[in-house]
Amino acid sequence: MPKLNLVDAINLALRQEMERDERIIILGEDVGKNGGVFRVTDGLQKRFGEHRVVDSPLSESGIIGTSIGLAQAGLRPIPEIQFEGFLGPAYDQITTQAARVRSRSRSALTCPMTIRVPVGGGIHAPEHHSDSPESIYAHTPGLKVVMPATPYDAKGLLTSAIRDNDPVIFFEPKRVYRTYKEEVPEEEYTIPIGKAKVVQEGTDLTVITWGAMLFQCLEAIDQLPEEVSVELIDLRTIYPIDIDTIAESVRRTGRAVVVQEAPKTCGLGAEISALIMEHCFLHLQAPVQRVAGYDTCMPYYKLELDYLPDATKIGKAIKDCLAY
Amino acid sequence: MPKLNLVDAINLALRQEMERDERIIILGEDVGKNGGVFRVTDGLQKRFGEHRVVDSPLSESGIIGTSIGLAQAGLRPIPEIQFEGFLGPAYDQITTQAARVRSRSRSALTCPMTIRVPVGGGIHAPEHHSDSPESIYAHTPGLKVVMPATPYDAKGLLTSAIRDNDPVIFFEPKRVYRTYKEEVPEEEYTIPIGKAKVVQEGTDLTVITWGAMLFQCLEAIDQLPEEVSVELIDLRTIYPIDIDTIAESVRRTGRAVVVQEAPKTCGLGAEISALIMEHCFLHLQAPVQRVAGYDTCMPYYKLELDYLPDATKIGKAIKDCLAY
Amino acid sequence: MPLTTAYQGEIPYLQILDPDGNLDESLAKGTLSDADVKHLYEHMILNREYDDSAFRLQRSGRLGTFPQCKGHEAAALGAARAMRKGHDYLVPYYRENPASFYHGLPMHYILMFWGGDERGNAIPRNISMSPLTIAIGTQGLHGVGHAWAFKYRKEDRVVVAFFGDGATSTGDIHEAMNWGSVLKAPIVFSCINNAWAISVPQDKQTGAETFAQKAIAYGMPGIRVDGNDIFAVYKAHRDAIENARKGNGPTLVESVTYRIADHTTADDARRYRPAGELEAAQKLDPMIRTRKYLETRKLWNDELEKKTWEKAKATVADVIAQADKVSPPDSDDIFNHTFEELPPDLIRQRDLRHTHSIGLNPEEIGLKPQPEEAAH
Amino acid sequence: MPLTTAYQGEIPYLQILDPDGNLDESLAKGTLSDADVKHLYEHMILNREYDDSAFRLQRSGRLGTFPQCKGHEAAALGAARAMRKGHDYLVPYYRENPASFYHGLPMHYILMFWGGDERGNAIPRNISMSPLTIAIGTQGLHGVGHAWAFKYRKEDRVVVAFFGDGATSTGDIHEAMNWGSVLKAPIVFSCINNAWAISVPQDKQTGAETFAQKAIAYGMPGIRVDGNDIFAVYKAHRDAIENARKGNGPTLVESVTYRIADHTTADDARRYRPAGELEAAQKLDPMIRTRKYLETRKLWNDELEKKTWEKAKATVADVIAQADKVSPPDSDDIFNHTFEELPPDLIRQRDLRHTHSIGLNPEEIGLKPQPEEAAH
Numbered sequence A, B: 001m002p003k004l005n006l007v008d009a010i011n012l013a014l015r016q017e018m019e020r021d022e023r024i025i026i027l028g029e030d031v032g033k034n035g036g037v038f039r040v041t042d043g044l045q046k047r048f049g050e051h052r053v054v055d056s057p058l059s060e061s062g063i064i065g066t067s068i069g070l071a072q073a074g075l076r077p078i079p080e081i082q083f084e085g086f087l088g089p090a091y092d093q094i095t096t097q098a099a100r101v102r103s104r105s106r107s108a109l110t111c112p113m114t115i116r117v118p119v120g121g122g123i124h125a126p127e128h129h130s131d132s133p134e135s136i137y138a139h140t141p142g143l144k145v146v147m148p149a150t151p152y153d154a155k156g157l158l159t160s161a162i163r164d165n166d167p168v169i170f171f172e173p174k175r176v177y178r179t180y181k182e183e184v185p186e187e188e189y190t191i192p193i194g195k196a197k198v199v200q201e202g203t204d205l206t207v208i209t210w211g212a213m214l215f216q217c218l219e220a221i222d223q224l225p226e227e228v229s230v231e232l233i234d235l236r237t238i239y240p241i242d243i244d245t246i247a248e249s250v251r252r253t254g255r256a257v258v259v260q261e262a263p264k265t266c267g268l269g270a271e272i273s274a275l276i277m278e279h280c281f282l283h284l285q286a287p288v289q290r291v292a293g294y295d296t297c298m299p300y301y302k303l304e305l306d307y308l309p310d311a312t313k314i315g316k317a318i319k320d321c322l323a324y
Numbered sequence C, D: 001m002p003l004t005t006a007y008q009g010e011i012p013y014l015q016i017l018d019p020d021g022n023l024d025e026s027l028a029k030g031t032l033s034d035a036d037v038k039h040l041y042e043h044m045i046l047n048r049e050y051d052d053s054a055f056r057l058q059r060s061g062r063l064g065t066f067p068q069c070k071g072h073e074a075a076a077l078g079a080a081r082a083m084r085k086g087h088d089y090l091v092p093y094y095r096e097n098p099a100s101f102y103h104g105l106p107m108h109y110i111l112m113f114w115g116g117d118e119r120g121n122a123i124p125r126n127i128s129m130s131p132l133t134i135a136i137g138t139q140g141l142h143g144v145g146h147a148w149a150f151k152y153r154k155e156d157r158v159v160v161a162f163f164g165d166g167a168t169s170t171g172d173i174h175e176a177m178n179w180g181s182v183l184k185a186p187i188v189f190s191c192i193n194n195a196w197a198i199s200v201p202q203d204k205q206t207g208a209e210t211f212a213q214k215a216i217a218y219g220m221p222g223i224r225v226d227g228n229d230i231f232a233v234y235k236a237h238r239d240a241i242e243n244a245r246k247g248n249g250p251t252l253v254e255s256v257t258y259r260i261a262d263h264t265t266a267d268d269a270r271r272y273r274p275a276g277e278l279e280a281a282q283k284l285d286p287m288i289r290t291r292k293y294l295e296t297r298k299l300w301n302d303e304l305e306k307k308t309w310e311k312a313k314a315t316v317a318d319v320i321a322q323a324d325k326v327s328p329p330d331s332d333d334i335f336n337h338t339f340e341e342l343p344p345d346l347i348r349q350r351d352l353r354h355t356h357s358i359g360l361n362p363e364e365i366g367l368k369p370q371p372e373e374a375a376h
């Protein structure tokens, strides 16, 4: 089985789905001839033609707004927003329009589309290229939100997202794009949206994370004393949250640490922390701990590593929680 | 002392601040000649002139974007967004621009502005006129978010917001606009941003809420058996959250219910629930309970009362929590 | 070459039927037949009756906010008539009842919509139109997407997307026109300039003399028409639609009309309208000149007028009765149309009708059963 | 009246100095003096040297992404020269180094900015410009707000706001031009049309022949100029600025130039640029014709050229040294510039450098002291 990185795994999923379903149109800034600024859509325009892989005007609201029309008319658009920082101009079309098509029309219309968005920090990029807005969209009813951390999961989840009949935001942790490879089957497969993955089993404490932070968590766990047994859960889907997998684990371990890149306040970590209390109250040995970005603007890149959770910060939270 | 409703209290604060500081400009759709669709800015254009109370084009991004320029140039704009549902087109200017002016320029520039926005459901309005997006903005570093529930608080908090040297979103619970009156001093006064109010003291359980839900909570508490003693906290400021007041209370009562209109997942209630666990873990007798809007689109108005938390739902959560 | 012309362009203005009911025969040639005009006038009456009835329903507390369409009849119906019914695609904003009804939308749907019921927006499959839009300007891009899909599938369908003068200030309408033009999408942008956006007049909305000239920004044809003139509106839209159908891309049509009503039932236009403006506009009411024209052609008389109003009243009474008969919406529907398949937590929220956790699912989440259940 | 003209307009094109260095004397009259041109050419050299050096710094890993300005020199400097330095207000996007330096921005700030340090965006108080913008199009509205403030305070200052061809597709630039026009704000919109928006060419960005004609949508004057011609750029901006200063509102100026570089150092334009296009554009390089012109007037020679480059190299080397000397940013600044006064939780986050609660404030929140502290 070939070892692929995240970029190649996503590219492969896109190619296979486009072959399978000619209702699929990819659109976005620089996705065609240039193959995307991260080369995620590389080669697709050549293969499928300019009518299926479309270089769009510089207009994020337009990318999502026209995608809504395409989707309502029976096609399956896969819009790309070049960086999560440029979701802003598309926010209205995503939240007040795409997310509500089904509800507003009592299912007379649907809006199947997969919005691909590179996300997160750690790549030494300029402003607006390093944010983590996932909780904003998790708070928006009518949207599914997915964020795989690994190539295998990305391929399976993207396939599911594309086939889903509702709008899905598919966040791609850009810090992982080319830094991690694993075996990815050439054949098509799906991974269900809404199912977390237990990456590593353990008995003393549960760490819950998603996206690029998975690798920071692995590093943190690696650096812990050997006798500490940590269970690590990769959420993979941001909404709907797989609280069952989390709760099952925390009921066993009695302790939990949630790790996110986004600012702490009102981040997804708050939701998971609240859910854990609601589902595991009698089993909790310590308050659920949140390791998060600070409640500040994501700094320009010279300070980004000071901002982002890393193995040290995560390790300290784990130790504090264990000692509680 | 005159009894004022929320509309009049806000109008009075605006008038007094405009008299005091001629750097203040009000701008927004229909705020001038028409005095705002809720008449909150009634009479101000007549009093201060068309150059200070400006009827703007239908362009929310423009309302905030030009306000940013005004603020950077040393004025004190008070933009109005007509309904919270139309914050969407302004989202990018608010979150990637207004909120980051100070940080991005290392305080070389600042962005003092008060964005007034009617918020929330319960007034039988069309789509996009009944939402509760406060947690979105609480998650945005660089913004302060305020939501008074009563005329007295509104006047004092709006005065503080206008004088604040950073951007403040000032949410006005429109359901309360004309339904509640109280004594409001004519003289100017301020209420500090970031301080919650204990509306009613109690010993068995703490209810935390904000905005129009305050009145639903009061009703729910009213309907409880007399021997139940509930402490009720009106958050008033959404960010920064006054966790000290909340924690002090919950450490005494051991139980807490958070009530919000917004959809449950990733709402402010999640943050407060997580914070309570973090600050009061050893005192908690029951998991913090969230009474929230459902994780669905806000329904059109025929079903809005089924959607919104009311005294019955709040009462049940309180009872369940007490019985835990 | 030094100081030359980079671009030169102009925007025509079209009027065929003047306020006194006089027709420019040569321009009218090949446009609306007598039967057409008669039929469209009947529609105007029906809509006017509907409009007034809805207003009264609101005043008596039986309807939420309602935006009247009074004055827009020719602007909407002329465009609607130019479309192929059931084939071309109508993208309304919220003030196109006449066009929507013309295309077959059951009339009680609009009452349901403004009565706060999503089912009023569940457009039946055989009606070729999109749901009503409240968020100003957003629908233009949806229209472009639809048109793009038609082009992609090589269908010869054309979209007509409506929006108001106020909407032209939004980023979305700009992006829609830009995309439409770049994609050469089969769409017509129909701007209903009724002089006001709530209380904001044209000169506070734009520095341009016309809205039609915005077409030039996108390199597409633009035309301004007398929006109270059913012939002009029809002709401009028909030409634009056929041009789009041929693959030549979009046109911007500005129909100049007037909102002979408050913005909505929640508005009071006396607060901001200059004295006399409404009265002047009422004289230009599209119904007056259409009737005059029909009378000149001996196609109409008082008797027909009376009968048509009576029929309209009966129809609208029926529609209201039909709306009244609609069963109240099921509150399960708050949940059921959020996704094709509901996630488990949403099912719990639906079935238990609460969001607090105690008692949500006692066994599974390892809590004591909730007291009330224990009491059973 | 029936079929008449609602609007008629045109957009001029201006070129004064042609690619061979020939000047149209009559158009040039009253524009740039010999000394001006010489000075501006020296600036071009300085900027070209800066640009190439920054490129090399990036390639050697000492700078993050960097967008070169190569080719834009005349478009930026002509506009900058037309402004009153320290009085009028410059709103750049991210490719206006020449204009920013001309207005006095310390040159190492730009290296700090692209080196990932906010202090590069802390524009000194005496420099009349706004910070660089990464989010395309957003700055236009800030420019309008600034211009509005000038008007409000009755100052005779004018804003020049820059943006690219790609930016014209954003809703924000549309809203900015619309607002500017409605408010008659003292602002000039300067569109740098360098033929590409990363990999997207003009015909995928707009259906219009020119960007300048977008002015018509807003009822404001528009002009297209040869953006490699320092005279034309200067004159168009000077006229527009003076017009704005007189209270006549905005103008849109389109400067047609070319990005003689990749989009940024992260880009590889060979993937999408048609063969020969770059080479053709290089022949139109503004530096070539400006030098030719100066040589024709005997104001320049190889010796001066050599000396100026040497001086530029020395200056840029100094600038780099200055940037290198800047102390690393203090990570407390992540927090300190979030608000004027930090809320308590942010102070805790800053002082303890973590967000998890245990140990955040042991006494106050009634928890056991954290183990490490207990060990002390």
Ligand SMILES: Cc1ncc(C[n+]2csc(CCOP(=O)(O)OP(=O)(O)O)c2C)c(N)n1
Pocket (backbone or CB within 6 Å): B029, B058, B060, B082, B086, B089, C095, C134, C135, C136, C137, C163, C164, C165, C166, C167, C168, C192, C194, C196, C197, C198, C259, C263
């Ligand atoms: C994005 C957005 N902002 C504000 C509103 C509130 N609003 C409703 S209608 C309206 C005026 C619309 O004017 P116009 O586009 O001219 O249409 P008209 O009502 O005159 O037909 C406004 C501001 C809205 N619905 N959507």
Ligand SMILES: Cc1ncc(C[n+]2csc(CCOP(=O)(O)OP(=O)(O)O)c2C)c(N)n1
Pocket (backbone or CB within 6 Å): A029, A058, A060, A082, A086, A089, D095, D134, D135, D136, D137, D163, D164, D165, D166, D167, D168, D192, D194, D196, D197, D198, D259, D263
């Ligand atoms: C809102 C937004 N969307 C996307 C991007 C990514 N991006 C950066 S530069 C660029 C192209 C800009 O083209 P243009 O406006 O012509 O300026 P140029 O770079 O050619 O000078 C894009 C798409 C961005 N920075 N902001």
Ligand SMILES: [Mg+2]
Pocket (backbone or CB within 6 Å): C164, C165, C166, C192, C193, C194, C195, C196, C197, C198
């Ligand atoms: Mg209007």
Ligand SMILES: [Mg+2]
Pocket (backbone or CB within 6 Å): D164, D165, D166, D192, D193, D194, D195, D196, D197, D198
């Ligand atoms: Mg460009």
